[in-house]
Amino acid sequence: MAIQNLRVLIVGAGAVGSFYGAILHRAGAQVSVVMRSDVEVVKQYGFQFTSPLGDISWHPQVVYTQADALKAPTFDVVILCVKVVPSIDRVALLTPWVSPDTTIMLIQNGIDIEPPIAQAFPRNPLMSALAFIAVSRVAPGQIEHKAYGRLVMGMYGEGKVPTGLVEAFNAGGIDAKATENIQYERWAKCIWNAPFNPVSVLANGADTLQMLDAPQGETTIRAMMAEVMAVAAADGHALPADAADKNIQVTRDMPAYRNSMALDFLAGRELELEAILGNVVALAERYQVATPHLDTLWGILQMRFSPSQI
């Protein structure tokens, strides 16, 4: 399908969603959005961006709210960009917008986050994607794209990546690639996220070097990384033997920074604890892999936050 004819809907056009919408818009696709907040501002002014890519500000073709589904046409690709948190029913969000031929694409963090969507839409092609990006909403309709933007995507189960979609993302200005094994990519990101993100929360928003340089800090993080690797291997996605070393080294080579979950915590926003950590612990239990360090982290987090907040 020519990109100009590709009808795309971004469900959850926050910072991440509006960024990838901008990229596909730039590539020539017809891109609409569904939003819960900032609707009137975006209808009037579109999304205003600051970005190292230049001026990527854009107007969606249509700005929908969830109530508008009956008025909407069918879409070729529906991209879900909301956080994976208990307060958001992802299936309910998607249902009104998915037609029999719609490809569903998840641009979301975490491990084992696809099954509820695959079960709810068993006949729709399901794409799973990971974004490597630093982007945030600074005001209604105003987004600051700080750095990066890489997208790795693959099919979850049967089906094929829609023709031209990867190319469209690349044409829009980011580094996008298709992979045969998106779960491997998720584990490769999980080895960093599962320790650093939740630990930063219990450490009251500590930055990367506060965590690594505390007494027993690196040891603690490395013990958790080793457990993630063991679960990944049991899941059929063994990471390279030096994966932990490399992740520690890359983190040490960067200036100290607060990860996104630390920032969410400090801002009082809901945390993706289950997607980032809880699902890893659940898989460990399924595969009978011992993960005492991750179990402790998860156990304390569940005491710290009521289930509805996890």
Add this chain to the structure above:
Amino acid sequence: MAIQNLRVLIVGAGAVGSFYGAILHRAGAQVSVVMRSDVEVVKQYGFQFTSPLGDISWHPQVVYTQADALKAPTFDVVILCVKVVPSIDRVALLTPWVSPDTTIMLIQNGIDIEPPIAQAFPRNPLMSALAFIAVSRVAPGQIEHKAYGRLVMGMYGEGKVPTGLVEAFNAGGIDAKATENIQYERWAKCIWNAPFNPVSVLANGADTLQMLDAPQGETTIRAMMAEVMAVAAADGHALPADAADKNIQVTRDMPAYRNSMALDFLAGRELELEAILGNVVALAERYQVATPHLDTLWGILQMRFSPSQI
């Protein structure tokens, strides 16, 4: 020695110290105190108590500050009742008040807290004691004794409990007993404190049932208790096989409550993390006992609090 002639000095007459001072005063001993704050109020009004024991308000024989040591007589027993925290140099606090014949008594929480004192005062008899008490300072010189008061004491190393001291505590109205094995008693208390106290801090001041009833909550606490038992056994103080079961059951049988470390944390006070947990982890390393759950807890706490706060 007749109790009337026993010269006692309480170093650190906070809630706990002024309580046991009251008990010995009631028994007829000559009890003075060293205080850092509330000095003028206590000099004028003494310690005012509310207590289920009745009116145990009392005036110390002398209220000292640390600067008064040169003026002081010698003491038969110097009782140290300060918290075991990095900001307090216990040896420096004791040094001006300890004569060659002085018995030093520690009424302090934690594991392996005696060695620095034993090394600094190798010729003085050293008593180690555990208090089971709910008491707090509600205003300068005003103490609320809510419940309990039991004291278990024993020698650390050579020497004997001074004649009449246990009897004096009992005569003063509490349940006091001497033990041949105070380290066993410390481990028996540690199995509860080492998990519940620090976990409650990371769980943002959670109470006992919030911790136990969270998903994986009891499992997490029990895993830590099992590790404490393993370290205790390696230290030569094996606890009964059902020690964890009993501790969980007793905790469940009580109404939900916030432990003292949770309260200290919520009030922004310094925490006895090293005495309660860090020393257990250090002993585990010395004895080569694997304690991954406690290691995780300790690792995260050291990221959460700078070393000076632990």
